[in-house]
Structure formats: structure tokens, C-alpha cells
Amino acid sequence: MKARVVVTLKNGVLDPQGKAIEGALTSLGVSDIASVRQGKVFDIEISAQDSTQAKQKLVTACEKLLANTVIENYSIEI
């Protein structure tokens, strides 16, 4: 089973990297960029009986390692 985990910064957490990318895009002439927030994508192959079980395992993975829930949110697509 293939899954994708997306980890993003929570609202209100400063993202200096996103800000720098935003500035770079503007200076490259890419117009109308209102804001950029940087995150992480994990493509994961997982064996599980069904998507519910896979999701359970991936929630554990996110809570234990993939996301720092002090500052990050995660979402799981299967």
C-alpha cells in the first residue's frame, strides 16, 4: 500500500525558510505570491490489511517521529 504523509508547520509558527523562498520567488519575477510555508512530504510503502490499519500505523509514525507536534501538523493520504 502506498501512502503519503504531509507535515506542515502549524499556523502562527514563524517559518523563516518559507519567508526566504517567498522573497526569492518575488525577486525572480513570479508575481502574485501572497505567502509561502515550507513543509515535508514522506512517500511511504506500508503493508497492512486495509487502509484503516495502515492509517493507524502511520498515525503512530507521525506521533512518534515524523512530526514534532509542538510546531507541526500532519495529514495522511492512502
Add this chain to the structure above:
Amino acid sequence: MKSAIIVFPGSNREGDMARALQQATHHQPEMVWHADHELPKGTDLVVLPGGFSYGDYLRCGAIAGRAKIMDAVRAHAERGGLVLGVCNGFQILCESGLLPGVLMRNAHLRFVCRMQHLRIEQTNSPFTHKYTARQIIKVCIAHGEGNYEADQATIDRLEGDGRVAFRYCNAEGVLGGAANPNGSRNEIAGIFSEKKNVLGLMPHPENLIDPLVGGIDGRGLFESLVSAA
């Protein structure tokens, strides 16, 4: 005092830390590999040294924070044992849940490597009692992710309980502006756990123990530890 330094793949300040501990305690600290399950018998102090454990992959300190040996470190801390984390060690303490909050990318996005003044905020701890309150010390910093961040409730709790150990300041002790090297909330450079037996800080006191290399302002921390254990 018996100390143990945990070595992760990518740690690089363990030698400096050993030298500082040896100078203060007259005992050679034991190096403990991250895949070990237990600490040497009779360990009083566990140190997580600086460096770039696991190449800072995922998040700084994230993978080291979940290493086998960290269960033993956690148990040691719960028993009231002393734990010191410097730089990457501080990041590991936050990632492992031994200290609250998180160290984010420096606000200006640059790695900073320079001398830095700190104000001693709290002398009532095993790590800082040889300093005087509000003393200004000069140590060095070298990090790209030292921007301390936590939710407001955590910050209020740290401030209210006197758990901020050190703040960044200038030579006169003034806080803010260019004296804050990384954008840290409330100029926080180091914090204690609730029982003050765990300390994490970004600066490197272990590198300021010899007048030949810039000063001895870091010695106070190690001398405090000697009489604490």
C-alpha cells in the same frame, strides 16, 4: 562525580566535553554509544554533547531523541539524576520530551559561530550555583537551529517557575536586538526541567574552560556540577 557522555553518529563535541568534565571533576567521563541500553553503574551526570547527530536529518535531534539509550537517560532523569544537553544535545532533549519546546531554524537563516554574552538567570540549580545572579558571562555559540520556540502557556510556565537558565545579552547585559543571535523567544539560551535536574542550552560552556582559548567563563557550570553530585 561520575559522568557519562552519550555519543551518537555525528556527535562532534564529546571530546571537548570530556576535557571540561575531566578538568572539573578529575574523573574521566565514560563514552556511551547510542545503541547501548544502559548507563554505566553509578552515573551521576549524563551529557548529550554538541554536533550534528544523524546529519540533522528530519529535524535536529529528532532521530537521536528516539535512540535506545534515551530510555535509560529518561529513567535517570526521572530518578532525579543530572542530565546536561549542549547545542545538539539541547535539541535532542527537546525532541525526546525531556524538555519542553523546540529549537527552530535561526530567524535570519544563517549559521552563527561567534562569541556570545549570556546573563545567568537562575543560580538555584545544580548547574549554575557557582555563578552569581544576573552575572554576565562570555561563551561561544555555533548553531543553525537555536531559535527557541514554545507555545505561550509553556513560555509562561518556564518564566513563572524560574526555569530559564540563561538569556542572550550584550556585554553590558542588555537584552534584545543584535544581542539575540537566533530570534529565540524571550532571548532564551537555556532552560531547566521542572525539577531543575535537566539543563539544555545552545551555547558551549565546555569550550570556555582555558584562558589560552578565549576565557574561562564556562568553568562555573562544571564546578557547580562537581559540588552538586
